[in-house]
Amino acid sequence: MTRLRAFAGVFAVAASLAAAGTASAYHTRFVADNCNYASPTPTSYITRAGSAAVAYRARNEGYQWAGGCWNDDNVDNSPGDATEDPSAGGEGGDCSGFTFKVWRESENQGDAGYFQWGMLRNVHGPYTASAFKHGYGAPNVTIAKSSLAKMDALASEGHIGLIWEENPDGTDQIIEAKGEAYGTNIWTRSYRGSSSYSGVRRTGWSS
Amino acid sequence: MARVLGGSADDRLAVRRVGTLGESVTVGSASGRTVYGCDRTPGGRAASTRACGEALGRRRSGHLLDPRLDLGCTGADGKPIGFAWIDPGARTRYVAVQVDGYAEVYPVASGLPVRVTTRSVEVAGSRASFDISEHDAHGRALRSYTIEARVAS
Numbered sequence: 001m002t003r004l005r006a007f008a009g010v011f012a013v014a015a016s017l018a019a020a021g022t023a024s025a026y027h028t029r030f031v032a033d034n035c036n037y038a039s040p041t042p043t044s045y046i047t048r049a050g051s052a053a054v055a056y057r058a059r060n061e062g063y064q065w066a067g068g069c070w071n072d073d074n075v076d077n078s079p080g081d082a083t084e085d086p087s088a089g090g091e092g093g094d095c096s097g098f099t100f101k102v103w104r105e106s107e108n109q110g111d112a113g114y115f116q117w118g119m120l121r122n123v124h125g126p127y128t129a130s131a132f133k134h135g136y137g138a139p140n141v142t143i144a145k146s147s148l149a150k151m152d153a154l155a156s157e158g159h160i161g162l163i164w165e166e167n168p169d170g171t172d173q174i175i176e177a178k179g180e181a182y183g184t185n186i187w188t189r190s191y192r193g194s195s196s197y198s199g200v201r202r203t204g205w206s207s
Numbered sequence: 208m209a210r211v212l213g214g215s216a217d218d219r220l221a222v223r224r225v226g227t228l229g230e231s232v233t234v235g236s237a238s239g240r241t242v243y244g245c246d247r248t249p250g251g252r253a254a255s256t257r258a259c260g261e262a263l264g265r266r267r268s269g270h271l272l273d274p275r276l277d278l279g280c281t282g283a284d285g286k287p288i289g290f291a292w293i294d295p296g297a298r299t300r301y302v303a304v305q306v307d308g309y310a311e312v313y314p315v316a317s318g319l320p321v322r323v324t325t326r327s328v329e330v331a332g333s334r335a336s337f338d339i340s341e342h343d344a345h346g347r348a349l350r351s352y353t354i355e356a357r358v359a360s
Contacts, residue, residue, distance in 0.1 A: 065273070066359035084265075084272040086357045094360035107331055109279065126278045126333045129360050130261045136279045157243070157263040159360065177360075 028078035031089040035069035035122035040115035045206040046104050048151040055102045055151070055162060055175050057119060058184045062092030063177050068101055069093075069122035076183050083180045092184055093124065095160045096132060098177040099153060100125030102162060103202040105139050112138035112203055129160040132200050143199040145192050148172075153200040154191040160200070161191060220317040228288050228306060229280060231322040240266055244322050246290040248280040260290055264320065270294050271320055276335055276356035278328060287328040289335030291356045292320035298343050305338035312342075333358040 062076030066086035070093065071077070078090035093101060101123065104114045109126050117123055127137055133155035135142040143152065152163050154174070161176030164186050174189040191197040221234040229248035236242070246260035260279035264271050274291040282288050293302050295315045303310045304323040313321050327336045340351040 066357040084359070086359060096358070096360045107333060124333050124358055126330070126358055128262065128275070128277065128358060130263055131277070131279055134261060136260070157261070158265075 028081060028088060028090045030078040030091045031064075031067070031069055031122055034071065034077075034091075035120050036118070037123075038118060038121055040104075040106075040117045040121070040123075043104065043114045043116050046114045046202070046204060047207045048149065048205055049207070051102050051104065051151045051202075052164070054104075055098070055164075058093065058098060058102075058177070059175070059186065061184055062090060063094060063180050063183050064088065064090040064092045064097075065094050065180075066097065066124050067091075067093050067122070068097035068117075068124045070119055070184075072119060081180055093177050095177045096127050096129045097124035098184060099132060099160050099162060100127055102151070103139065105137070105202070109137040114204065129155050130157045132160050133157060133198050135200060139203050141201050141203055143201045145197075145199045148192070148199050148201075151202070151205070153202075154189075154197040155200045156191075156194070156196040156198075161189060220319065222316045222319050224313055224322055226306070226311045226313075226324055228282060228324040228326065229290070231290060231324075233292070233319050233322050235317065235319045239269065242266065242271070242292070242320060244275065244277075244290070244292065246277055246280050246322070248288050248324075249283040262290070262292070264292055273359060274337075274354060274356045276358050278330075278333060278335065278358055282326075286326065287330060289325045289328045289337075289356070290322055291325075291335065291337055291354065292322050293337070293339055293341075293354070294320050296341055296349060299341040299349060300344040301342040301346065303340045303342065310340075 057072045060074040061070035065084045070091050081088040081090035101117050153160050161174035164173040164175045171190050175186045177184040223232045232245045234243045242264040244262040245258040247258050260277035262275040262277050264275045271294045276291045280288045302321040303312045325337045334357045337354045341349045
């Protein structure tokens with residue numbers, strides 16, 4: 001009986017450790033085999049059309065928690081990555097990493113300048129969806145939903161998506177890295193009508 | 208130091224923790240499925256805000272899916288300070304985190320994860336590491352480990 005209790009105790013600790021850890025048995029080679037850590041290219045301006053082009057190329061390229069690296073072959077090269085596991089190493093960004101790259105932001109939160117990151121540059125940036133929602137960081141400001149334009153964002157405490165087009169019925173076409181089961185794409189969403197979502201803008205658009 | 212701030216009408220509990228690098232408030236939802244955190248340090252922030260960082264954590268089977276690293280805060284010296292949650296084990300009564308050569312010890316309170324701080328921040332890479340030890344009610348060490356956390360959605 002004593003041995004059984006001891007075993008049960010050890011098992012409970014092991015189970016607790018396993019549950020508390022973030023490691024997963026599933027990993028892919030996409031990041032390891034394809035992505036780089038090259039320096040970004042500073043630019044002197046940012047346009048909504050230019051950022052839209054960056055965003056559009058991420059469509060169908062998958063989703064990776066804490067990720068930010070994708071190619072442009074219109075295929076999720078690492079489907080079924082473990083959810084919320086940054087070590088899975090799969091293709092795609094998560095919602096905040098996708099936004100960071102599209103908005104050409106700096107890893108330095110005090111810098112509002114413009115930085116062009118390569119598609120295969122693995123970078124997430126320092127902002128969570130919550131940070132974007134509250135306008136943290138020099139390049140991010142909160143704005144009224146009525147002022148939103150293409151490539152502005154709607155953000156909640158746990159998610160952020162970019163305006164692609166406003167629909168006549170008050171919904172929006174949102175381009176977003178939605179989740180592992182969905183990937184990155186454009187969907188019609190009612191985020192604008194939800195009190196959980198706020199408007200966010202990247203500063204300094206020249207057009 | 209940890210202080211339970213009490214429940215609201217929907218039975219949410221909040222725990223405020225004050226350390227040498229900063230302070231945080233962790234609020235647990237009535238359902239137990241989410242926790243919300245507000246972080247604050249002596250460093251700069253927007254004039255209209257009290258917090259320099261916020262976090263939303265999702266729990267499954269009582270455990271956080273992600274430590275929810277936040278890098279929005281800075282110390283009085285302007286250098287970044289990372290905040291993240293530690294999910295204590297069932298027997299853990301104290302969580303200790305190594306900071307600047309000493310250990311900050313926080314009691315586990317109200318079944319909520321423990322929000323801790325670190326100066327071990329890697330800005331390029333948006334990640335931070337936390338050296339943690341967990342202790343039982345008598346202070347005996349249960350386990351020690353390092354968490355390498357990354358900013359994620």
